[in-house]
Amino acid sequence: MRLLVTGGAGFIGSNFVRAVVSLHPDYHICVLDKLTYAGNLENLAGLETSPRFRFIQGDICDPETVGEILKRGVDAVVNFAAESHVDRSILDASEFARTNITGTLNLLQGSRRAGVGRFLQISTDEVYGSLGPTGAFTEATPLAPNSPYAASKAAADLLVRSYHQTYGFPCLITRCSNNYGPYQFPEKLLPLLITNATAGVALPIYGDGLYTRDWIHVADHCAALDRALHLGRPGEIYNIGARQEKTNLEIARLVLRILGKDENLITFVADRPGHDRRYAIDPAKMETKLDWKPQIPFETGLRGTVEWYLRNPAWVENVRSGAYQTYYERMYQNRSRTLAEL
Numbered sequence: 001m002r003l004l005v006t007g008g009a010g011f012i013g014s015n016f017v018r019a020v021v022s023l024h025p026d027y028h029i030c031v032l033d034k035l036t037y038a039g040n041l042e043n044l045a046g047l048e049t050s051p052r053f054r055f056i057q058g059d060i061c062d063p064e065t066v067g068e069i070l071k072r073g074v075d076a077v078v079n080f081a082a083e084s085h086v087d088r089s090i091l092d093a094s095e096f097a098r099t100n101i102t103g104t105l106n107l108l109q110g111s112r113r114a115g116v117g118r119f120l121q122i123s124t125d126e127v128y129g130s131l132g133p134t135g136a137f138t139e140a141t142p143l144a145p146n147s148p149y150a151a152s153k154a155a156a157d158l159l160v161r162s163y164h165q166t167y168g169f170p171c172l173i174t175r176c177s178n179n180y181g182p183y184q185f186p187e188k189l190l191p192l193l194i195t196n197a198t199a200g201v202a203l204p205i206y207g208d209g210l211y212t213r214d215w216i217h218v219a220d221h222c223a224a225l226d227r228a229l230h231l232g233r234p235g236e237i238y239n240i241g242a243r244q245e246k247t248n249l250e251i252a253r254l255v256l257r258i259l260g261k262d263e264n265l266i267t268f269v270a271d272r273p274g275h276d277r278r279y280a281i282d283p284a285k286m287e288t289k290l291d292w293k294p295q296i297p298f299e300t301g302l303r304g305t306v307e308w309y310l311r312n313p314a315w316v317e318n319v320r321s322g323a324y325q326t327y328y329e330r331m332y333q334n335r336s337r338t339l340a341e342l
């Protein structure tokens, strides 16, 4: 199978590429990634020499780049490319609208024209909005996005849906809960807590810290995506989650305990505007229809993740300083001109 993975240099995309390489050693993978601040080729280190792997630096909003890649033959597109941080979308949503909405539409248009056989849109539970103290999101829960990020992802989901309804285009959507694991950019809660605690710097907790998220290890998410890609039914939505709800305060305390640091590092700061109180996913459809189950208990996954960040201080330093652009130049200089030779 020839896969186009967009946003494959980001956190989940790079974990997915590695999972595919080990699960399907005969697959050909082309990663298209703009390498924004969140895209990092160090996440894909080691793959650059594989004849089955290509990296193209480019924008999913650019019809020419997308068309050129698809023209060379792609069986399936997996779209991870997105602006993904709620706080940034509150400061300025324009890139979120551009990449998440226009970019997805551009990929759909190009993929349909090229006769791509499967299009997997990676979405989020945030499109459902916020929950009260009980219950969980099912695939039938109405969309009620509250942040500009969530609104842009919901808009993309609706475009994907319309492509199935209007053209019978074989696309499907997965909506996952909060991921954690290796290679996550340290602006998101867990890597921020881990790197701050390691450095002995205050852990900023928004509001009262009792906001709840439903955590899943990125490896479990990627295993679910592999099932959805191969076995999911076009036109369907699949919720992915591991039934592991935690408050942000619980998470901060756990991280501090694992690192042997003092709870005094927890610092309550001003709340995020429009902050969703609670997310929880009901993954029953994934479990029953696609025979998938999460494997990694939260505490085990969290310990492994903390260890990964402790073992990789240079990665943290590089992504924070933007030094991975140098890595890109070093490892991919000759390959950045390869669009024509795909």
Ligand code: NAD
Binding pocket: 006, 007, 008, 009, 010, 011, 012, 013, 032, 033, 034, 035, 036, 037, 038, 039, 040, 058, 059, 060, 061, 079, 080, 081, 082, 083, 084, 085, 099, 103, 122, 123, 124, 125, 153, 175, 176, 177, 178, 179, 180, 185
């Ligand atoms: P990320 O921010 O780590 O990675 C996004 C990647 O997309 C980066 O490599 C970036 O360079 C690339 N990109 C951004 N704009 C682009 C453009 N215009 N053209 C090409 N590439 C572009 O994000 P992530 O956490 O890995 O999330 C990946 C996807 O999964 C997103 O669509 C997100 O909405 C979704 N998701 C994330 C989570 C989570 O907890 N992180 C949960 C559910 C769903």
Ligand code: TYD
Binding pocket: 085, 086, 087, 126, 178, 187, 188, 189, 190, 192, 204, 205, 206, 211, 212, 213, 248, 272
């Ligand atoms: P985040 O990792 O930004 O993911 P999302 O908002 O997409 O769920 O945030 C997870 C939770 O952690 C959310 O309730 C906001 C909270 N949070 C903090 O309390 N402090 C922080 O510094 C950050 C980044 C998030």
